[in-house]
Amino acid sequence: MKLLRILEKDDMEISISNLKKIYGDYAAADLALLTIPSGESFGLVGNNGAGKTTLFRCVLDLIEPDEGLVTIGDTSTSGNDSWKHFTGSFLDEGFLIGHLLPEEYFNFIASIHGITKTDLQAKLDEFEHLFNGEILGGKKLIRDLSKGNQKKVGIAASLVFDPKVLVLDEPFANLDPSTQIRLKELLRNLKDDHGVTMLISSHDLSHVTEVCERVVLLEKGKIINDIRTSDGTLEELENYFASV
Amino acid sequence: MNSLWLIIRNDWRESVRSPIWHRRAVINALMVLMFVYLAANFLALGMVMDNILMAIPMDEVTYKSHGISWVLQRLNRLLLYYIMLDFTVRYFMQKLPALSIRPLLHLPIKRSQLANFMLVKSIWNPFNLFHFLLFIPFTIEVFSNLPFASALGWSASFFLLIYTNNFLLLLVKRTSEINSGIYIGLLVVVFAIFILGWFDIVDFMALSGRLFDILFQHPWTAAIPLIFISITYYSNFRFLRANMYLQRLSKFRESKVTYVGNGILSRFGMVGKLTELEFKLIWRNKRPKSVLLITILFLGYGLLAFTTNDFVDMKWIYLLFSLIITGMFIMNYGQYLLGWEGSHFDHVLTRNVSFEEYYMSKFTLFTLVSLAAMICSIPYVYFGYEVLLTIFCVFLFNIGINTFVVMFFGSFNPKKIDLTKGTVMNMQGVGAAQFILVIPVMGLPVLFYMLGSFLWGDQVGILLVGAIGVLGLAGTRFWISLLAKWLHNQRYEIAEDFRKG
Numbered sequence: 001m002k003l004l005r006i007l008e009k010d011d012m013e014i015s016i017s018n019l020k021k022i023y024g025d026y027a028a029a030d031l032a033l034l035t036i037p038s039g040e041s042f043g044l045v046g047n048n049g050a051g052k053t054t055l056f057r058c059v060l061d062l063i064e065p066d067e068g069l070v071t072i073g074d075t076s077t078s079g080n081d082s083w084k085h086f087t088g089s090f091l092d093e094g095f096l097i098g099h100l101l102p103e104e105y106f107n108f109i110a111s112i113h114g115i116t117k118t119d120l121q122a123k124l125d126e127f128e129h130l131f132n133g134e135i136l137g138g139k140k141l142i143r144d145l146s147k148g149n150q151k152k153v154g155i156a157a158s159l160v161f162d163p164k165v166l167v168l169d170e171p172f173a174n175l176d177p178s179t180q181i182r183l184k185e186l187l188r189n190l191k192d193d194h195g196v197t198m199l200i201s202s203h204d205l206s207h208v209t210e211v212c213e214r215v216v217l218l219e220k221g222k223i224i225n226d227i228r229t230s231d232g233t234l235e236e237l238e239n240y241f242a243s244v
Numbered sequence: 245m246n247s248l249w250l251i252i253r254n255d256w257r258e259s260v261r262s263p264i265w266h267r268r269a270v271i272n273a274l275m276v277l278m279f280v281y282l283a284a285n286f287l288a289l290g291m292v293m294d295n296i297l298m299a300i301p302m303d304e305v306t307y308k309s310h311g312i313s314w315v316l317q318r319l320n321r322l323l324l325y326y327i328m329l330d331f332t333v334r335y336f337m338q339k340l341p342a343l344s345i346r347p348l349l350h351l352p353i354k355r356s357q358l359a360n361f362m363l364v365k366s367i368w369n370p371f372n373l374f375h376f377l378l379f380i381p382f383t384i385e386v387f388s389n390l391p392f393a394s395a396l397g398w399s400a401s402f403f404l405l406i407y408t409n410n411f412l413l414l415l416v417k418r419t420s421e422i423n424s425g426i427y428i429g430l431l432v433v434v435f436a437i438f439i440l441g442w443f444d445i446v447d448f449m450a451l452s453g454r455l456f457d458i459l460f461q462h463p464w465t466a467a468i469p470l471i472f473i474s475i476t477y478y479s480n481f482r483f484l485r486a487n488m489y490l491q492r493l494s495k496f497r498e499s500k501v502t503y504v505g506n507g508i509l510s511r512f513g514m515v516g517k518l519t520e521l522e523f524k525l526i527w528r529n530k531r532p533k534s535v536l537l538i539t540i541l542f543l544g545y546g547l548l549a550f551t552t553n554d555f556v557d558m559k560w561i562y563l564l565f566s567l568i569i570t571g572m573f574i575m576n577y578g579q580y581l582l583g584w585e586g587s588h589f590d591h592v593l594t595r596n597v598s599f600e601e602y603y604m605s606k607f608t609l610f611t612l613v614s615l616a617a618m619i620c621s622i623p624y625v626y627f628g629y630e631v632l633l634t635i636f637c638v639f640l641f642n643i644g645i646n647t648f649v650v651m652f653f654g655s656f657n658p659k660k661i662d663l664t665k666g667t668v669m670n671m672q673g674v675g676a677a678q679f680i681l682v683i684p685v686m687g688l689p690v691l692f693y694m695l696g697s698f699l700w701g702d703q704v705g706i707l708l709v710g711a712i713g714v715l716g717l718a719g720t721r722f723w724i725s726l727l728a729k730w731l732h733n734q735r736y737e738i739a740e741d742f743r744k745g
Contacts, residue, residue, distance in 0.1 A: 060594050063739070084597075087594075092590070093587075094591065096591065098588065098663070099528040111510060112514060112517060
């Protein structure tokens with residue numbers, strides 16, 4: 001019985017059904033059914049205004065859909081806080097507390113998740129190659145950091161408590177090439193070694209095909225294409241975007 | 245010529261299209277009304293200025309001045325003070341004009357042109373225009389009664405000096421952003437003037453009278469203020485031209501990190517952690533910090549009431565003063581409750597903290613600050629134990645009822661507050677709720693007091709207020725859950741508003 005519950009608990013399937021969000025006469029999200037199985041690394045691509053951020057915000061219960069439901073592991077994300085315990089997310093600066101030092105922000109996030117200082121330190125050491133010495137030990141508040149460094153802080157903060165589900169909007173944008181490569185490595189490890197369910201969006205088609213085993217193409221809130229990543233995926237995507 | 249037009253159009257569009265201008269029509273209308281009201285006041289004051297001047301008790305002059313009316317002589321003796329006062333007010337209130345030149349910097353526009361534009365624009369600052377309203381009626385009188393050349397020399401000198409103040413202030417504020425030593429220099433000057441005046445080393449009144457009488461009698465001396473204004477203008481100009489690329493300094497200056505209560509409150513569970521986080525917010529940002537400083541300042545507010553016997557028949561007034569002493573922070577900080585965290589509200593919504601814990605931490609914050617104010621007010625017992633009892637009962641009411649009332653108002657249609665912006669004349673976050681708030685917060689306790697004292701006497705009235713507060717405290721969990729439910733229902737709308745700015 002106990003074993004069963006653990007199994008249930010670890011099922012982090014994200015299911016988006018009948019989701020509709022309409023602004024005026026423009027549909028920002030219009031999805032019949034999208035299921036992301038537990039442990040899948042899922043990528044979202046689309047031009048500006050395709051509805052990527054809207055979809056992410058609906059998943060994280062930040063905006064109210066006109067219709068439809070998002071569930072993570074069988075519980076609705078709306079009106080239920082349980083998913084917040086195991087879901088790490090970073091969409092934009094609205095997720096960062098600007099007047100804190102990066103360390104203080106990590107400390108706070110770790111402490112509300114009941115993570116000890118030593119465990120946090122171990123985690124931050126892991127991220128050190130991602131930070132490239134620019135984040136920790138400085139005297140700069142988060143709001144005074146560059147966009148790229150803010151992004152590093154946000155991504156790291158979404159990971160310090162070992163989330164089972166990870167939602168990142170444009171994680172590669174504004175990052176320098178070295179960090180992009182390291183982040184890709186980190187995300188692949190999270191999937192392979194920890195079975196983290198991932199929702200990632202990107203404008204960079206090669207990044208998303210490298211990291212994600214499945215890529216969905218979004219246009220005007222609708223799914224245009226749903227691809228298992230293979231060697232030909234990048235070309236397929238490039239052809240699509242060139243012809244739009 | 246073309247590029248000047250571009251600068252003006254860019255500046256105009258920036259102010260007309262600012263989102264604040266569009267989104268809060270009521271507040272803007274109120275601001276305009278207030279502006280008109282103030283302007284009318286200054287104009288009215290200007291019209292009766294000669295009567296006021298004649299009513300001020302002043303010693304007879306000890307020197308001879310020819311051809312000057314007695315009223316003007318009196319005014320002249322005060323003008324130096326007036327100009328010093330003007331500078332002081334400007335120092336605290338006037339902001340550097342914010343022309344966003346960054347988008348223009350890479351365009352083929354001369355830097356000197358930008359600098360000139362920024363400086364000329366400051367001429368229309370209200371801090372300059374109010375002087376005209378105040379002095380034009382009097383100036384007309386001077387012109388109609390006294391020799392034209394003298395009147396012209398005197399009035400030109402005066403307004404030139406006012407504008408010298410304007411440019412001097414801009415210079416001080418601009419340079420002090422790079423070199424903080426300016427502040428110390430300014431302090432030394434202020435201190436020196438104070439010492440000179442206090443020990444009667446310099447009679448500023450006589451000096452002022454002398455100087456302005458000379459400006460009147462010898463119109464050519466108006467060249468001196470002209471030199472002053474030229475120097476200050478040119479210094480500004482040079483500074484701006486040289487530091488145009490440093491203009492980011494006012495906007496992107498890095499904040500200093502100050503540490504507060506590292507980890508002390510964190511030991512008290514989730515609520516403690518959140519409370520500590522909020523103390524950091526208050527301590528590291530100008531506007532919330534000034535709320536805290538005002539709270540400390542108003543601890544002394546009671547002295548105004550308790551030292552006089554004027555209110556013996558109106559004991560409820562003591563109640564109002566006590567409300568301010570321990571409730572200042574609750575009202576002042578709490579009215580923007582969610583707005584303070586507007587810039588990271590998506591974080592608030594996605595972290596694993598329940599709304600109950602969230603509100604509980606706000607309540608804890610209010611209780612802690614209010615309790616600190618209560619403890620600091622114990623010396624008021626000097627004015628009788630009844631005074632202390634009043635403060636204590638009102639304190640109970642503040643934390644038992646007002647915290648929850650204020651938290652509700654602060655959660656009602658909140659507006660985002662940009663923490664990086666300063667305090668002065670900052671109306672960001674003000675909405676209808678902030679105006680109505682004071683009615684229940686100040687009205688309810690007075691009502692309960694009057695009821696109690698009418699039925700059973702003054703003492704019982706006071707105790708009733710305290711008892712109601714205790715009753716409110718007993719229901720803390722219930723109120724908090726109501727607030728959490730409210731936030732739960734409104735979270736999408738509030739977050740959407742905050743994202744828009």
